[in-house]
């Protein structure tokens with residue numbers, strides 16, 4: 001059903017609304033020849049520039065080992081924008097020459113201290129010649145195993161000014177990519193290593209899900225509408241479901257994924273951050289610290305699932321061969337570079353409990369999986385049943401509960417399932433959906449999450465980045481499950497055919513209490 005607010009077609013360079021201009025800055029991307037830089041970071045920066053949002057005095061230095069001149073590096077980036085952001089390229093091609101002039105390549109190995117000394121000389125020179133005012137934004141788009149080396153080299157080379165944005169010599173900030181650690185101990189160790197060189201206020205831990213409009217809209221939807229907040233608690237909500245489903249398998253990422261698994265890759269940050277936005281209390285203000293205080297508080301209120309508790313509240317799965325879109329697809333273990341005896345989880349379902357006044361007794365279910373029948377990321381808030389005394393349904397079943405669905409991808413938007421009367425003499429109830437879709441409601445294209453997040457980091461707004469205590473609270477929930485799995489091998493794997501919604505045990509976990517997964 002289309003929504004009612006529509007306007008003209010969006011364009012690729014519609015302007016993001018910002019209240020303050022982005023300050024001059026030297027951005028340094030570590031890992032500038034890598035996949036993330038090409039597919040996401042450079043298209044995002046180019047788009048910001050094409051919208052006129054980057055200041056004149058902003059330079060971008062790409063740091064990596066491979067051999068490039070400034071010129072050949074720019075050519076390579078141009079080809080990437082053409083390939084990965086063709087709509088943007090079509091509309092903004094004329095802005096490329098100006099953007100390309102901002103970019104230079106700095107070749108060095110992270111182990112080479114001299115490379116960082118030269119980097120400092122280069123950036124200091126830009127401060128003089130390009131007016132970048134001593135401001136630095138570093139982006140760690142590198143393998144996690146190199147984070148500590150880069151950070152230490154930055155510290156040793158004098159590339160990190162202490163203090164925060166109040167520093168009159170300019171700010172220094174660092175964006176750290178995910179994964180941030182692989183368990184609680186490693187996340188704590190990484191936090192400690194970063195803080196030997198940077199203050200917490202200078203560290204921007206990125207989870208690109210938080211840059212997605214719909215995820216941010218969870219916050220606005222909850223706190224800008226009087227309608228929902230009174231119902232947003234255990235008195236009216238029956239259960240909450242977070243689904244992160246992909247149709248793809250492990251593809252070419254087995255080298256990383258087979259060590260990580262779905263619980264680490266999708267639940268630790270993406271799913272738990274969405275859950276925190278759904279369940280948090282209203283913050284006192286919109287400041288980064290107030291928002292993150294509330295998110296951390298609710299994450300800490302989740303009861304960890306430990307030991308044999310995992311048998312009832314956690315289901316792990318791995319796909320076998322199956323069918324998707326009418327095509328045969330191989331099992332996880334038959335994917336390229338996956339060991340034949342791998343027990344890595346490509347699916348996980350969890351039942352969590354938030355021990356606080358608002359949510360006591362409401363199950364929060366999370367499921368994340370690969371080779372699911374549909375690609376969908378959404379949150380469903382399922383309300384309690386109405387008293388079934390007054391109205392019949394068309395099928396004589398009980399009327400469906402009200403459900404609010406927050407769709408993060410695809411078709412970003414929000415829908416509400418309501419009971420309505422179909423035309424005719426009989427007074428019966430049929431479920432209908434009221435839809436709001438981002439694609440049509442605002443007449444603007446949805447900006448890529450990285451655009452928003454890079455802009456926020458340049459502006460010094462850390463609200464959409466994860467703080468140290470949040471990340472540790474997340475790993476505090478994930479680690480006992482990983483430990484239980486390590487101690488209890490999974491002979492049943494693979495346990496779901498590709499193209500299905502996961503193992504039967506995941507259904508049973510929900511149906512045992514008379515509920516069901518909310519599949520459209």
Ligand SMILES: NC(=O)c1ccc[n+]([C@@H]2O[C@H](COP(=O)([O-])OP(=O)(O)OC[C@H]3O[C@@H](n4cnc5c(N)ncnc54)[C@H](OP(=O)(O)O)[C@@H]3O)[C@@H](O)[C@H]2O)c1
Nearest residue numbers: 031032033034035036064065066109110141142144177178
């Ligand atoms: N790709 C994605 O879509 C994606 C999504 C979410 C998160 N991430 C995260 O983003 C980070 C980067 O991922 P990626 O996929 O872009 O990795 P990638 O394609 O493997 O790129 C790694 C980059 O790091 C550089 N590098 C590695 N070791 C180096 C060293 N010792 N000295 C100098 N440069 C070195 C490489 O330079 P050379 O090529 O010159 O060796 C390359 O530019 C990872 O933490 C990943 O988890 C990526």
